[in-house]
Amino acid sequence: MPDETTAVRWHVLDDPQAVAAQAAQLILAAAARAIAERGVFRIVLAGGRTPEAAYGLLVGADTDWSRWEVFFGDERCLPIDDAERNSHMAAQAWLDHVAIDEAHVYPIPAEQGAEAAAQAYTAAIQAAMPFDMVLLGMGEDGHTASLFPGHQQPAEEPVHAVHNAPKPPPDRVSLSQGALSDARQVLILVTGGGKRDAVQAWKSGDALPVASIRGHNGVDVLIDRDAAG
Ligand code: 6PG
Numbered sequence: 284m285p286d287e288t289t290a291v292r293w294h295v296l297d298d299p300q301a302v303a304a305q306a307a308q309l310i311l312a313a314a315a316r317a318i319a320e321r322g323v324f325r326i327v328l329a330g331g332r333t334p335e336a337a338y339g340l341l342v343g344a345d346t347d348w349s350r351w352e353v354f355f356g357d358e359r360c361l362p363i364d365d366a367e368r369n370s371h372m373a374a375q376a377w378l379d380h381v382a383i384d385e386a387h388v389y390p391i392p393a394e395q396g397a398e399a400a401a402q403a404y405t406a407a408i409q410a411a412m413p414f415d416m417v418l419l420g421m422g423e424d425g426h427t428a429s430l431f432p433g434h435q436q437p438a439e440e441p442v443h444a445v446h447n448a449p450k451p452p453p454d455r456v457s458l459s460q461g462a463l464s465d466a467r468q469v470l471i472l473v474t475g476g477g478k479r480d481a482v483q484a485w486k487s488g489d490a491l492p493v494a495s496i497r498g499h500n501g502v503d504v505l506i507d508r509d510a511a512g
Pocket of ligand 1: 329330331332333334357358359369419420421422423426427428429450
């Protein structure tokens with residue numbers, strides 16, 4: 284019997300707009316299911332630029348925002364109002380424009396520094412797992428969230444303090460491979476030709492951080508033609 288958690292389902296879409304539209308649709312379908320079954324939808328957000336368009340498409344959605352709980356997969360250790368923060372990107376594109384209860388949005392307090400923030404965030408996510416959906420992106424080196432190739436992290440801790448990240452800023456906070464995998468659904472969004480080599484490496488079995496994410500039912504990769512090659 285194949286281990287479903289290791290399944291990687293590739294969905295090739297025409298362009299970044301098609302990836303964003305499909306992602307928004309899948310997020311809303313997962314929300315409707317979770318709210319119907321458990322009365323709450325717990326989602327972990329991806330950072331970077333790729334998910335921004337999908338977040339924007341959620342603004343006008345027909346959903347009960349009071350049932351949403353929003354977490355972050357990683358954050359950059361920058362001041363709380365810095366435009367380069369993942370929390371800032373998500374707020375600008377989506378969260379500031381919908382009636383989600385502010386108390387149900389859990390930014391990573393990365394302004395406190397990596398160690399303090401990782402410790403503070405551990406409690407928040409341990410109470411929330413398993414997540415209904417985890418959203419992730421992928422870097423050109425195969426990193427995801429702030430899990431970078433070559434970085435060793437204690438497997439047992441659900442939230443890592445990250446230093447010397449090859450993608451600026453060097454100090455970050457990231458949910459662990461285990462925490463990001465403790466989800467009913469995992470969506471990985473990948474667009475742009477610059478990611479083609481990492482996609483090929485992933486498909487040929489390289490032990491990239493992005494390839495370590497499992498999910499209860501494997502992962503779905505929404506990828507555009509440029510990245511798929
Ligand atoms: C971050 C992200 C990171 C991102 C990838 C892809 O804070 O930078 O969490 O993991 O998802 O680097 O970034 P782009 O979507 O901007 O290409």
